Amino acid sequence: TRDPWGYGNEDGPDAWHKDYPIAQGNRQSPIDIIPEEAVHDASLSPIFLSYDYCNSINIYNNGHSVIVEFDDTDDRTVIRGGPLDNAYRLKQFHFHWGGKGNHGSEHTVRGKTYASELHLVHWNAAKYKTFGEAAAGPDGLAVIAIFLEKGDEHRGLHKITDAFYMVKFKGSVADFKGFNPKILLPNSLVYWTYPGSLTTPPLHESVTWIVLKEPITVSEKQMGRFRMLLISGEEEDDRTRMENNFRPPQPLKGRKVRASSN
Numbered sequence: 001t002r003d004p005w006g007y008g009n010e011d012g013p014d015a016w017h018k019d020y021p022i023a024q025g026n027r028q029s030p031i032d033i034i035p036e037e038a039v040h041d042a043s044l045s046p047i048f049l050s051y052d053y054c055n056s057i058n059i060y061n062n063g064h065s066v067i068v069e070f071d072d073t074d075d076r077t078v079i080r081g082g083p084l085d086n087a088y089r090l091k092q093f094h095f096h097w098g099g100k101g102n103h104g105s106e107h108t109v110r111g112k113t114y115a116s117e118l119h120l121v122h123w124n125a126a127k128y129k130t131f132g133e134a135a136a137g138p139d140g141l142a143v144i145a146i147f148l149e150k151g152d153e154h155r156g157l158h159k160i161t162d163a164f165y166m167v168k169f170k171g172s173v174a175d176f177k178g179f180n181p182k183i184l185l186p187n188s189l190v191y192w193t194y195p196g197s198l199t200t201p202p203l204h205e206s207v208t209w210i211v212l213k214e215p216i217t218v219s220e221k222q223m224g225r226f227r228m229l230l231i232s233g234e235e236e237d238d239r240t241r242m243e244n245n246f247r248p249p250q251p252l253k254g255r256k257v258r259a260s261s262n
């Protein structure tokens with residue numbers, strides 16, 4: 001059975017509010033970021049990523065995205081600093097992407113879209129007992145968003161795109177050990193931050209967003225690998241490609257976007 005929601009005409013972002021009324025809430029994500037309107041906050045410390053003992057466990061296709069999961073049973077892989085009051089543990093990362101061309105990101109910058117957007121999802125294990133609980137709490141999650149811009153090939157991305165053949169179908173999972181997402185970071189950790197939500201159902205307003213200003217570049221060939229993933233299960237007749245799995249920008253509703261200095 002397929003989740004009642006998706007990215008098609010009938011079950012896409014404009015219909016989500018019927019099952020998830022929070023879709024029309026006051027701190028929904030993504031948003032369009034206007035750099036000139038971001039408040040420069042000198043009190044915002046740099047983001048610290050402690051990813052040295054990071055180890056991935058598996059890669060799976062949930063029919064909405066491709067997800068790499070991590071062992072989050074201790075504080076071995078955390079982010080701290082910036083807008084965060086304590087350490088947040090890395091749980092998973094996943095992507096959103098388009099069809100052809102340069103659309104596919106969720107956040108936009110003065111209306112500019114990117115080919116894809118990577119989300120590194122962390123949860124507040126100091127305050128919540130489980131990820132599921134944190135995902136529903138106002139300060140439960142911290143997601144680092146990284147834009148993927150079309151350009152030269154990204155050498156770190158190959159390990160992930162080479163594994164996609166193992167998770168072509170919805171519901172498929174495969175071992176994926178020893179991948180450290182540190183290699184997916186751009187040179188600069190300069191960021192924008194604002195209070196928002198999950199960008200997919202259940203759309204909980206539980207995310208402190210940390211959007212890096214500097215994109216990483218990926219090649220058209222690498223983006224093509226994402227589009228070989230399917231939203232259909234192996235047993236289904238249809239072979240529907242996984243693409244355009246992004247939610248468009250949502251109303252800011254008076255929220256402040258803050259900019260870091262470094």
Ligand SMILES: CCCCNCC(=O)NCCc1ccc(S(N)(=O)=O)cc1
Pocket residue numbers: 119121131132135136143197198199200201202204207
């Ligand atoms: C099986 C019961 C699970 C309980 N519910 C778990 C749950 O709420 N999961 C939310 C998963 C999720 C969705 C969207 C993002 S995004 N795109 O905003 O980074 C990040 C993480």
Ligand SMILES: [Zn+2]
Pocket residue numbers: 094095096119199
């Ligand atoms: Zn996401």
